[in-house]
Amino acid sequence: MTAIDPGSTVAVVGTGTMGQGIAQVALVAGHSVRLYDAAPGRAEHAARSIAARLDRLVGKGTLDAAERDAACGRLSAAEKLVDLEGAELVVEAILEDLGAKQQVFSALETVVADSCLLATNTSSLPVTAVAGALRRPGRFVGLHFFNPAPLLPLVEVVSGHATEERAVTAAYETVAAWGKIPVRAADMPGFIVNRVARPFYAEAFRLYQDRAADPATIDAVVRECGGFRMGPFELTDLIGQDVNEAVTRSVWQSFFHDPKFAPSLAQRRLVESGRLGRKTGRGWYVYEGKEGAAAERPLPRTAPPESPPAxxxxxxxxxxxxxxxxxxxxxxxxxxxxxxxxxxxxxxxxxxxxxxxxxxxxxxxxxxxxxxxxxxxxxxxxxxxxxxxxxxxxxxxxxxxxxxxxxxxxxxxxxxIEDTPGLIVARTVAMLVDLAANALAQGVASQSDIDKAMRLGVGYPMGPLEWGERLTARWVSDFLRGMHGECPDGRYAPSLLLRRCAATGRPLRHRAAVGQPFVG
Missing domain, CATH: 3.30.750 (Transcription Regulator spoIIAA)
Structure with missing residues (x-):
């Protein structure tokens, strides 16, 4: 099974921000798109919003007016779920609720043809569990787009436990035909990006809780020394503290409270106080109005000029x-x-x-x-x-x-900063390498897809496995052993693959270091 035909119909169920973005991607790729939402009138409103976005692209010169007109002619709103019966691909993007998603797909199975590919855009729920109620779970995949879907290139193509290879291939090839960059992932908590990225936030929050440094200083060091585009505090303000904390908590719970994924009490208090970031005008920093720019930002701690030694x-x-x-x-x-x-x-x-x-x-x-x-x-x-x-x-x-x-x-x-184990960048990078190595060892994805996902999905300056190779597995393993000696709660204990590579000298990204993949 290859990519679905470019002239076929794609249906999108759920017309919030993600649903509209996915619909726009499929539309610009040449498909007819039908929008469905359980809330009356919402699909029609979404169609108008998408048309307005296409108008803006024409104004910017990135889309031809004739292409805009043709795309709008292929876009329609469905009043009932049964109106999606001719679709060859249905992508669901409703709220993150397992029961609600299962209900939608159970109903869809009675509407669409057996050849129709079914996909969920979930970022935190198990693809296997969503497909669990289906009569034919083999055609079910996860298609995890990143927000905003029309702009960000990465899509995680996730195989559930019962997903057939031809369905994964069709989904992968379709996403590639849409101009996106797909990566394959097994159905493990957090998939690739939301699993491996946890330390980027968690280490910063722990440093803050330990009063090693303030948010502005941590952000500045992460950017100006670590080479990351944004610091963890400003990035979670942009994402939304409630959204970021919910993903962290979901991954932590899915891994049975593994200390490597433990949430932050400091972030929990921020969420409880309603300080959710830019969307509320206040998070770690203060912002001018809803979705506004940052107000005057606290300056990072910076030492005054001193003379160097001779x-x-x-x-x-x-x-x-x-x-x-x-x-x-x-x-x-x-x-x-x-x-x-x-x-x-x-x-x-x-x-x-x-x-x-x-x-x-x-x-x-x-x-x-x-x-x-x-x-x-x-x-x-x-x-x-x-x-x-x-x-x-x-x-x-x-x-x-x-x-x-x-x-x-x-x-x-x-x-x-205050004397603290591992300082700022080193402990963050070492933990990213460790979680990437653990994901590789468990067959979540290939080394190239893990590195690609972290560069494209969250904009890291280097893939974590590539970074680990440059530092060497021995250096990272020894570093984490040092961290574990200071904080012996299991959070910093180096993963098995990392220790194995450190002991044998094998590179982290060498395929021979990994057993058979855990493919859902």
Whole structure:
């Protein structure tokens, strides 16, 4: 079974934001589209809204007027579910309620032909469970579009337990024919994106709860050091705190309260107070009016200018931060090498002996008093414009000032935060790598689809498995062991595949490292 015929009819059930977006995508691809909604008059209103969107595309020059007229001629509203009988594909986009979805599809089975492909746009419910009430669940798939559907390219094509291969192939090829980028996923909680992305939010919220740093500082470090387009606090304000927290809670419950997916009490309180983000004018930040732009944003914590040291001593290998050595030399700071035996975790030694090192998952203040300042991981130290530092409690102010001055001499602003395990970017990236490795090991998706989904679905600067390979499985595994030593609740225990690759030296993205896929 290949893509459905371009001249065939696509039906969309549920005409909210997602339903309208999916209908617009199918319409522009050349299909006749029928809209159905259980609420009287809503389908007709949705058809007018879609036509208005097409008008705006014509005004922008991205759609020809003749194409707009032809598309509007193919768009119609159905008064009754029975009016969808000629459709070759039905996509449901109603509320996230299992019973309601099962009821819709049970009714559709009595209306459409046996050859009609049935799809749900659910983002949190099991595709297998939605199809559980059907007479022919083999033709049922998940098509998880991302909002706004006409603009975002990614679609997760999800196989339920009983989904037949020909149905998955048809759905995949159809989505590709619509100009989207499909990825295949097994029916596991959160699919790919909503499963792997949880640490991006959760680690930031935990840092906030632990009073390591404020939201503006965390967001700035994630963007300017980690290379992400948006920080977690501003992004959840955009998504809606209620929506983001509901997805987190759903995934957590689906994994039987696994601590790796635990929700945030701080976010729960935000939701309970009605501070849902941009749509209510207040979330982590304050916004000017409903859906408005951010009001005056608190500034990130930024250290004042300091003088760099004239020279430093390099002891051991800096690992993922090795490029700092060349940058320090280029900044005119003399670098000499220690004659002491190399440390497993290298460091830059300041003139007074204070150790400046990349975070390894532990706090700067370890079991014994150590004059140590830890710095964060960067996507690219040469491109980074901000870095986070955390000093141990015995570091002298003048030593911290030298460390600040050193990074300022490299062109970075410096945010000094409280001593916390793993700082900000490193713990976030390590957990993203870990959850991606776990999804790969369980056959949720292929390595290429996992990386593709995270780049396209949530705009990450690099796929997490690719990132893990660059850092090395051993580094990520050792880092998470360090985090687990500081927070031994199971949240940071490295996954089996990550530990296996660390022990054997196999790359995370190597197919031989994975068993048979868990395909729904």
């Amino acid at each position: 020279e430093v001593v390099l002891s051991g290998d800096l690992g993922p931060a090795e490029e700092l050595t060349g940058m320090i030399r280029e900044a005119g700071i003399k670098v000499s090498s220690s004659h002491e035996p190399s440390e497993r975790h290298g460091a830059v030694l300041l003139p007074d002996g204070t150790r400046l090192g990349l975070t390894g998952g532990r706090m700067a203040a370890q079991e014994a008093p150590v004059r140590q300042i830890l710095f964060d991981l960067a996507l690219d130290y040469r491109a980074a414009t901000r870095i986070a530092l955390a000093p141990s409690n015995v570091v002298e102010p003048r030593s911290l000032a030298m460390a600040v001055g050193l990074f300022q001499a490299l062109g970075m602003q410096v945010s000094v």
